[in-house]
Ligand SMILES: O=C(O)C[C@H]1C=CC(=O)O1
């Protein structure tokens with residue numbers, strides 16, 4: 001691939017409002033950007049963003065940067081793998097875990113390969129079956145009335161018509177009341193909830209029954225990611241679809257979750273999967289096992305978001321759509337032209353590679369000026 005340099009940049013961007021999850025409250029997102037240049041004049045970008053430092057997952061922006069700089073970069077520069085598959089084989093053989101970092105590096109290499117061949121990344125991954133994905137909006141202001149007003153605004157703007165509610169930081173009673181009030185206000189619009197592992201199995205029996213009764217369409221990762229048997233029991237018990245998120249970690253673990261039908265739906269995330277190729281493998285495993293799919297986000301900025309969209313564009317079915325709204329939660333963009341959100345969805349570019357133009361000067365300046 002003729003790699004000349006690999007730079008990892010930490011770029012903090014404030015969010016448009018506080019974003020409240022069961023594990024943290026976000027007021028900014030730290031984008032972890034990987035910029036790779038080749039000796040023959042090509043460049044590619046990738047992103048490995050996580051949520052709330054170490055509060056969501058085991059990789060933080062700082063650990064991702066440190067590990068790429070200290071381990072990934074010397075290895076790739078020395079070995080000079082001849083293509084993306086060889087690069088990922090090399091990284092997987094020599095570096096344990098670090099799925100977020102691997103996803104960013106694979107994205108940047110695929111961006112380069114796409115530019116070299118004149119093909120969008122979707123075509124390197126087997127080919128797209130859709131040019132746009134529907135995008136849910138996450139209501140997480142922490143206040144019911146604010147959430148309802150926000151939902152109505154984005155419906156009017158024709159930006160979103162599916163709503164994900166982040167719950168789990170209050171009591172089950174409070175959370176259920178909050179969701180049902182929003183569901184009532186939004187009528188037929190699809191409402192889904194993400195509990196981010198906050199409930200015990202007993203709390204799930206009570207909470208999910210009432211959410212199901214109130215017309216909620218999907219229940220995401222209600223219990224601990226370590227409780228696979230519990231997730232399966234909930235899936236078997238309830239009619240409402242149960243979605244696995246944090247527990248879906250790589251193709252091998254997705255294989256067993258699918259084989260045992262531990263969930264009705266998988267949230268696929270490129271970072272969590274360890275890259276785009278792995279995300280597509282998880283999509284295939286789910287489809288083969290009759291598990292439905294949802295295109296997840298790690299609240300990435302535009303680079304990780306459009307990389308995810310390329311991967312999700314190849315899924316034969318995407319029954320529960322996507323939540324690729326990350327860039328819309330940020331107060332600033334790092335692209336020359338922002339991503340195209342219209343008619344309740346995100347348009348997937350058809351240009352080579354990721355099909356976006358990163359504002360390189362701006363990104364390097366923001367990284368240099370940042371105090372993190
Ligand atoms: O799904 C998650 O757990 C992470 C993320 C997705 C939307 C959001 O607000 O947080």
Ligand SMILES: [Mn+2]
Nearest residue numbers: 194220221245
């Ligand atoms: Mn989730």
